[in-house]
Amino acid sequence: MVLETKKVDEELLEELSKVESIGSKRRMVAYRAGTVVLRSMVEDLLDMGFEWMLPVMLSRTTDPLWPDPGASIEYRPELEIYGARVRTMQSMIVHKRVLVSLGPSKFFIISPNIRIEKRERGRSGWHLYEFTQLETEIAHATMKDVFRVYERLVTSAIRAVKTELAQELREIGRELRDFGTPFEVLSRRDLERKYGAEWERVLPLQIREPVWVTDIPREFYDYEDFGSGIWHNYDLFLPEGYGEVLSGAEREYEYEKMLAKIKRDGLRVEDYEVLLKLAKEGKLKPSAGAGLGVERFTAYVVGARHVAEVQPFPRVPGFISPL
Numbered sequence: 001m002v003l004e005t006k007k008v009d010e011e012l013l014e015e016l017s018k019v020e021s022i023g024s025k026r027r028m029v030a031y032r033a034g035t036v037v038l039r040s041m042v043e044d045l046l047d048m049g050f051e052w053m054l055p056v057m058l059s060r061t062t063d064p065l066w067p068d069p070g071a072s073i074e075y076r077p078e079l080e081i082y083g084a085r086v087r088t089m090q091s092m093i094v095h096k097r098v099l100v101s102l103g104p105s106k107f108f109i110i111s112p113n114i115r116i117e118k119r120e121r122g123r124s125g126w127h128l129y130e131f132t133q134l135e136t137e138i139a140h141a142t143m144k145d146v147f148r149v150y151e152r153l154v155t156s157a158i159r160a161v162k163t164e165l166a167q168e169l170r171e172i173g174r175e176l177r178d179f180g181t182p183f184e185v186l187s188r189r190d191l192e193r194k195y196g197a198e199w200e201r202v203l204p205l206q207i208r209e210p211v212w213v214t215d216i217p218r219e220f221y222d223y224e225d226f227g228s229g230i231w232h233n234y235d236l237f238l239p240e241g242y243g244e245v246l247s248g249a250e251r252e253y254e255y256e257k258m259l260a261k262i263k264r265d266g267l268r269v270e271d272y273e274v275l276l277k278l279a280k281e282g283k284l285k286p287s288a289g290a291g292l293g294v295e296r297f298t299a300y301v302v303g304a305r306h307v308a309e310v311q312p313f314p315r316v317p318g319f320i321s322p323l
């Protein structure tokens with residue numbers, strides 16, 4: 001398999017950039033798989049009592065995506081509308097925290113994100129500059145609660161694709177395995193000891209089943225135990241060389257702590273004033289949630305050579321296609 005581990009060849013990027021390849025056999029199977037995946041996940045979430053909320057795309061504030069060992073954003077678009085500066089959405093994390101505190105206690109959003117990744121990421125096979133997250137947030141939840149939700153979403157979506165698209169998977173030569181639950185939980189510290197700094201690249205080649213990885217130092221909104229130094233956050237990794245398909249966390253909710261972390265990260269305090277005000281008033285609820293990369297998951301399901309294969313209009317970093 002490609003992705004993170006092997007350079008994507010130029011021919012594939014060339015092929016993806018051609019409008020004619022929109023209707024190729026592999027792409028058509030990917031669109032169908034994406035449909036089954038989304039339907040299955042939405043049905044499961046509704047069945048579990050989640051409210052379905054719609055996304056926003058322009059906002060005064062968005063996810064800083066900093067500091068994050070996984071991010072490589074080269075440009076954060078800003079535009080002026082109605083005399084105010086707004087940003088394009090990098091993730092709805094700030095909005096999710098406000099919504100879960102003042103609105104529904106449990107919801108999901110199919111949320112488009114724009115992340116202008118450095119152009120070399122176009123060759124990772126695993127990055128897009130526009131993609132979609134299946135975001136959730138649950139008030140007063142712990143990471144275990146979120147693990148159980150996504151384990152159900154992932155395993156039932158795979159079952160649905162295998163059942164409904166058996167013929168199509170055969171035609172494109174994809175052998176899709178069922179996973180057992182619960183998924184194993186590993187700690188980032190142990191992985192660093194075992195595989196070194198490159199653990200994120202090595203891990204997906206070593207595993208046969210998805211694994212949760214916890215305790216990853218990153219953005220201020222993920223909960224960090226100041227006593228032990230352990231972060232109550234997590235990523236989900238897929239096997240066969242694919243890699244990280246979901247990020248999430250239990251969240252910070254205390255005013256002083258959040259303010260200190262925002263300053264520590266060198267961020268602008270005024271960008272987070274709504275969050276901070278709610279926290280100060282004791283109205284920011286503890287919560288946990290995550291966002292699953294819809295294109296990445298679908299790419300895994302169909303055994304794509306590049307995650308952009310599942311997009312009719314590929315958003316490969318560094319390449320602007322005709323549409």
Ligand code: ASN
Pocket residue numbers: 063090091093133135247248249289290291292
């Ligand atoms: N969606 C992620 C979360 O819920 C945040 C992100 O996309 N950076 O934690």
